[in-house]
Every structure is written in structure tokens, then in C-alpha cells.
Amino acid sequence: MKVLxxxxxVIDFNVAVRVKTDGSGVELANVKMxxxxxxxxxxxxxxxxKEKGTVTEVVAVSIGPxxxxxxxxxxxxxxxxxxxxxxxxxELEPLAVAKILKSVVEEEKPGLVIMGKQAxxxxxxxxxxxxxxxxxxxxxxxxxxxEIGDGHIQVTREVxxxxxxxxxxxxAIITTDLRLNEPRYASLPxxxxxxxxxxxxxxxxxxxxDVSPRLKILGVSEPSKRRTGTRVANAGELVTKLRxxxxx
Amino acid sequence: xxxxxxxxxxxxRLSEATAKTVTAAAQISDTVHVLVAGQNIASVSAAxxxxxxxxxxxxxxxxxxAHQLAEPLAExxxxxxxxxxxxxxxxxxxxxxxxxRVAARLDVAQVSEIVAVEAPDTFLxxxxxxxxxxxxxxxxxxxxxxxxxxxxxxAPLGGNAIIxxxxxxxxxxxxxxxxxxxxxxxxxxxxNARIIVSGGRGMGSKENFILLERIADKMGAGLGxxxxxxxxxxxPNDYQVGQTGKIVAPELYIAVGISGAIQHLAGMxxxxxxxxxxxxxxxxxxxxxxxxxxxxxxxxxxELERAxx
Ligand SMILES: Cc1cc2nc3c(=O)[nH]c(=O)nc-3n(C[C@H](O)[C@H](O)[C@H](O)COP(=O)(O)OP(=O)(O)OC[C@H]3O[C@@H](n4cnc5c(N)ncnc54)[C@H](O)[C@@H]3O)c2cc1C
Numbered sequence: 001m002k003v004l005x006x007x008x009x010v011i012d013f014n015v016a017v018r019v020k021t022d023g024s025g026v027e028l029a030n031v032k033m034x035x036x037x038x039x040x041x042x043x044x045x046x047x048x049x050k051e052k053g054t055v056t057e058v059v060a061v062s063i064g065p066x067x068x069x070x071x072x073x074x075x076x077x078x079x080x081x082x083x084x085x086x087x088x089x090x091e092l093e094p095l096a097v098a099k100i101l102k103s104v105v106e107e108e109k110p111g112l113v114i115m116g117k118q119a120x121x122x123x124x125x126x127x128x129x130x131x132x133x134x135x136x137x138x139x140x141x142x143x144x145x146x147e148i149g150d151g152h153i154q155v156t157r158e159v160x161x162x163x164x165x166x167x168x169x170x171x172a173i174i175t176t177d178l179r180l181n182e183p184r185y186a187s188l189p190x191x192x193x194x195x196x197x198x199x200x201x202x203x204x205x206x207x208x209x210d211v212s213p214r215l216k217i218l219g220v221s222e223p224s225k226r227r228t229g230t231r232v233a234n235a236g237e238l239v240t241k242l243r244x245x246x247x248x
Numbered sequence: 249x250x251x252x253x254x255x256x257x258x259x260x261r262l263s264e265a266t267a268k269t270v271t272a273a274a275q276i277s278d279t280v281h282v283l284v285a286g287q288n289i290a291s292v293s294a295a296x297x298x299x300x301x302x303x304x305x306x307x308x309x310x311x312x313x314a315h316q317l318a319e320p321l322a323e324x325x326x327x328x329x330x331x332x333x334x335x336x337x338x339x340x341x342x343x344x345x346x347x348x349r350v351a352a353r354l355d356v357a358q359v360s361e362i363v364a365v366e367a368p369d370t371f372l373x374x375x376x377x378x379x380x381x382x383x384x385x386x387x388x389x390x391x392x393x394x395x396x397x398x399x400x401x402x403a404p405l406g407g408n409a410i411i412x413x414x415x416x417x418x419x420x421x422x423x424x425x426x427x428x429x430x431x432x433x434x435x436x437x438x439x440n441a442r443i444i445v446s447g448g449r450g451m452g453s454k455e456n457f458i459l460l461e462r463i464a465d466k467m468g469a470g471l472g473x474x475x476x477x478x479x480x481x482x483x484p485n486d487y488q489v490g491q492t493g494k495i496v497a498p499e500l501y502i503a504v505g506i507s508g509a510i511q512h513l514a515g516m517x518x519x520x521x522x523x524x525x526x527x528x529x530x531x532x533x534x535x536x537x538x539x540x541x542x543x544x545x546x547x548x549x550x551e552l553e554r555a556x557x
Contacts, residue, residue, distance in 0.1 A: 129348035138422035235551035
């Protein structure tokens with residue numbers, strides 16, 4: 001079975017994000033970019049399934065500018081077998097991404113798509129569910145454990161009240177949560193090897209998908225700042241202050 | 249056309265997230281309907297009918313909705329979707345899983361986790377872990393929206409909506425519920441708690457969380473945690489507050505042994521009063537704290553417990 005893993009190039013999670021002064025977006029120039037952390041977890045999970053022998057090939061796909069090939073190299077340095085780059089400059093809405101991914105799925109015919117539950121830039125948490133709906137596949141969102149059976153998969157999900165386990169027919173879409181696994185670091189030899197792995201390139205129009213935006217971004221602004229607080233000397237003073245503030 | 253709100257409920261109880269989502273929906277449309285899907289939901293439908301501003305409750309009572317699986321639930325919403333120009337759900341695990349399926353099938357975009365309605369077609373939503381606020385417009389088509397409930401007040405009770413039965417929709421039959429392992433706690437649920445006491449890696453162990461539990465019990469508080477505390481197995485996953493966990497905005501949030509990474513701040517920085525207890529005076533959590541106590545938590549927590557009387 002083949003597994004498809006979509007990976008997105010995003011601002012590194014450690015970077016302090018700055019809103020552009022003209023309110024058109026956030027500053028992306030000269031900012032460290034990385035693979036979306038949830039997608040890294042998705043790559044890791046696919047690799048573990050391959051190491052167990054359940055999966056024969058792990059294909060990474062990224063949709064984005066030319067530099068998104070670096071994100072594919074990261075996935076391949078971890079162990080993904082090959083990459084697909086769908087070239088697109090500028091923002092894409094989750095629906096457009098899901099449509100592009102649908103066309104890739106139809107071509108590649110994976111038994112499973114494992115992807116991040118959200119991208120840490122737009123925080124949308126939509127693409128996996130949309131892809132599942134477009135393909136009419138079941139979905140296991142916010143997964144913290146996977147167990148593949150014969151033609152079906154058990155997914156343990158992080159839900160609001162704790163954990164829920166569901167059973168899905170395959171093919172299916174899985175979206176990863178933080179505790180599914182701890183991604184490996186790519187070793188130097190594997191980074192070298194990844195440079196020789198193939199990346200196939202295409203554009204969004206070549207996928208036959210209309211990616212024009214449906215939403216209009218009217219502006220991006222700084223969140224309101226909290227007022228600066230005070231230090232208290234001990235727990236007793238803290239309780240006094242909280243009583244004064246009327247919390248209890 | 250009216251707006252439809254997907255009700256959030258569990259074990260026969262309507263969640264307050266529903267009334268909060270109704271508040272957002274009422275700012276988008278003059279008429280609001282609520283869809284209750286589940287099994288044995290009479291009490292939930294009755295509670296939804298009492299929310300002020302709700303004109304009609306659609307009740308779909310069927311075993312296929314017992315566990316809120318996204319596939320059948322999305323089909324149900326789609327079966328009534330043509331009557332609505334806005335479809336909203338609270339940004340809960342169920343809402344987040346289900347609504348994008350609905351949007352994709354309607355061939356429209358979804359706007360996730362709105363925190364304000366600027367105009368019936370224009371919304372504010374946080375991006376980059378709350379480090380920026382996006383103002384976004386849905387120029388045409390059905391509006392499919394999830395609502396960050398911590399940003400909206402619950403619509404009051406006192407309504408008297410009609411309850412109407414809706415037929416279940418075809419179940420794709422591709423997903424099945426197996427089991428669940430839910431945290432049992434007598435403490436207030438995080439997204440509803442007036443006070444939250446939250447512990448991080450600094451707590452050191454599962455056993456040490458008892459120090460926080462004692463304080464939570466004295467204050468009637470809910471218990472939260474950072475990702476590091478959950479990853480380390482100190483507490484279950486549903487305690488996690490943050491960008492990718494629960495988003496909370498209580499009257500009082502007490503962060504203990506939590507450094508204040510942006511991903512954590514994203515989940516709690518809209519709390520009314522923030523208290524930080526940390527031994528590192530440079531910890532970023534102090535940057536958002538109204539009251540900061542630089543101290544070893546193993547000394548500060550027993551002291552705090554005594555001071556609370
Ligand atoms: C994709 C992604 C998503 C994430 N989502 C979330 C999320 O939703 N929520 C979240 O919380 N994090 C999230 N994180 C993780 C986040 O980046 C931080 O790693 C995490 O919040 C750190 O938890 P912490 O503050 O408990 O631990 P640390 O950063 O290790 O801080 C521990 C703190 O405890 C203090 N301390 C230690 N001992 C004592 C003592 N005896 N007395 C007093 N203070 C003490 C230390 O001074 C330190 O400040 C996410 C990360 C990524 C990459």
C-alpha cells in the first residue's frame with residue numbers, strides 16, 4: 001500500500017511573527033521557514049508503517065512556491081521515497097488545496113493519506129476533512145494512534161473529553177495530532193540521499209483545478225496587547241490582590 | 249435566509265458552546281435555527297428551544313448520530329443546507345471535524361474560529377497562534393463558519409422555539425464508533441470554567457499535580473496543562489490549553505510551572521486575569537501576567553493553598 005503525505009512550508013514555530021505595517025499580512029521576508037510540525041508527524045507515521053511492512057511506498061506532496069521543494073527534501077531526508085511539487089505562488093485556500101490533493105490522490109491511488117490536522121500559519125484545520133469529503137472517504141481527525149487491519153483502520157482521536165476510537169474503511173484520510181509520535185531527526189547520510197530522490201513537478205492548472213480564492217482578506221492587524229502586570233512577593237499577597245480584583 | 253447552528257451536546261446535556269454560537273449566528277442572520285443530531289436527544293432539543301433568538305430546533309434522533317461521527321453528520325447537515333445561507337458550529341472537536349466536509353461538498357470556503365462578527369459577511373479570526381488577526385470577508389455563497397466560543401457570550405435562556413423532527417440522511421457507512429476513554433472529572437469543564445489552574449513541565453510529575461488539584465478544589469476551578477505536561481503523561485490530552493488544544497478565556501487563569509511559549513499563550517491570553525507562578529523571572533509567561541510570582545512552585549503552591557483558607 002502506498003501512503004500519500006501532504007507537507008506544507010510554513011513559518012517555523014519558533015519565529016516571533018510580525019504583522020506588516022501596511023496591514024497586508026505578516027512579514028515573510030528573511031524569516032525561517034520549516035515543514036509544518038503536524039506534517040512532520042504525518043511523515044513519521046507513514047515511515048513507521050513502512051518500517052512495519054504495512055506500507056510499501058511513502059510519497060510526499062507539497063503545494064507552494066519553488067522553495068517548497070526544500071520541504072519535500074526534509075520529508076525525503078526523513079525517509080519518504082519521492083516527492084511531488086505542485087507549483088503555486090501566493091496564498092491558497094484550504095478548499096483549493098483539497099481539490100489539488102484530490103487530483104493527486106486520483107493519480108497516485110494511495111490507500112491512506114496522512115496529513116497534519118492544521119497548518120500553524122493560517123490555523124484553519126480544514127484541508128484533511130475537505131479532501132475526505134471531496135473523495136467521499138472517511139476521516140480520522142486528530143489522531144493519536146493508528147492500527148491498520150485488513151481493509152480498515154482503527155484510529156484513536158484526541159477529542160474534547162479525552163480519547164475516542166473509531167474504525168474506518170480504507171482508503172481513508174488521517175489527520176495527525178501532537179501525540180501520534182515523535183518525529184525522527186534526519187541523519188546526514190539520509191539528507192545526502194534525499195538530494196537524489198526524485199521530485200515530480202506540476203502546476204495547479206495542470207491538475208485541472210480552479211484555485212481562485214473564495215474569500216477576501218480585508219486586512220491583518222496586531223492582536224490587542226495585554227496591559228503590563230505587577231509582581232507579588234508571596235502567595236498571601238497574591239490572594240489579597242485577587243480578592244481586591246473581585247475574582248473571589 | 250436563516251442561519252443554522254449545529255448543537256454541541258453530550259450525554260443528554262446541551263453544551264453552552266451552542267448558546268455562544270447562537271450569539272454569533274444572530275449577528276449574521278435575523279433568524280437562527282439549531283440542529284440537534286444524536287440519539288435520545290429530547291432533553292437536548294428542549295434545552296436548545298429555550299435559547300433566546302432560536303426560532304426553530306431541528307431534531308434528528310437516530311443511532312447513526314449517537315457518536316457524532318463526521319461522515320453521517322455532514323450528510324445530515326447537507327440534507328437541510330439549501331434552506332440556509334449560513335451554517336455555523338462551535339469550534340469543538342465535532343464542529344472542526346464536520347463543518348469542512350459540509351463546506352467542501354457545497355463547494356464553498358470555510359472560515360474557521362471566528363472571534364468577532366464585524367458585519368454579516370465580515371469576520372475576525374486569529375492566525376499564527378493568535379499573533380495576528382485576520383479580517384476576512386465571504387463575498388458570496390453559503391457562509392460556513394466555526395466559532396471560537398470563548399469570544400462570544402452565551403445567548404440567554406427564555407426562548408420558546410418550535411421543535412421539528414428531521415429525517416436522518418443516508419449514512420455513508422464508512423466509519424464506525426469503537427470505544428471512548430473520556431476523562432471523568434467533577435471539576436468544571438475547561439471551556440466553561442470561571443477559574444482555571446494550569447500546570448506545566450515544571451510540575452515535574454503526575455503525582456505533583458495533586459498540589460494543583462487541591463488549589464483547584466478550593467477555588468472551584470478547572471484544571472488545565474501545557475503540551476509539555478500532557479506529553480510527559482502528567483495529565484490526559486483533554487487538559488491541553490493552547491494553539492492546538494483548548495482555547496479558554498476564564499475570569500482567572502493561573503499558570504504554574506509554564507514557560508509561556510506562543511503556542512500556549514494562544515490558548516489563554518484572552519483570560520481576564522492571568523497569574524503566573526514560575527521560578528524563572530525571565531519566563532515569557534510573565535509578559536502576559538497581571539500578577540507574577542517568582543517562586544519555586546513547590547513552596548508557592550502549599551502557601552497559596554493556606555492563604556486561600
Ligand atoms: C505544532 C505545535 C503545537 C503546539 N501546541 C501547543 C499547545 O496547544 N499548548 C501548549 O501548551 N504548547 C503547545 N506547543 C508546545 C510549546 O511550544 C511549548 O513547548 C510548551 O508549551 C512548553 O510547555 P511548558 O511551559 O510546560 O514547559 P517548559 O517550556 O519546559 O517550561 C517549564 C517552566 O517551568 C518552570 N519551572 C520548572 N520548575 C519549576 C519550579 N520548581 N517552580 C516554578 N517554576 C518551575 C521553568 O522555569 C519553565 O519556565 C506546541 C508546539 C508545537 C510545535
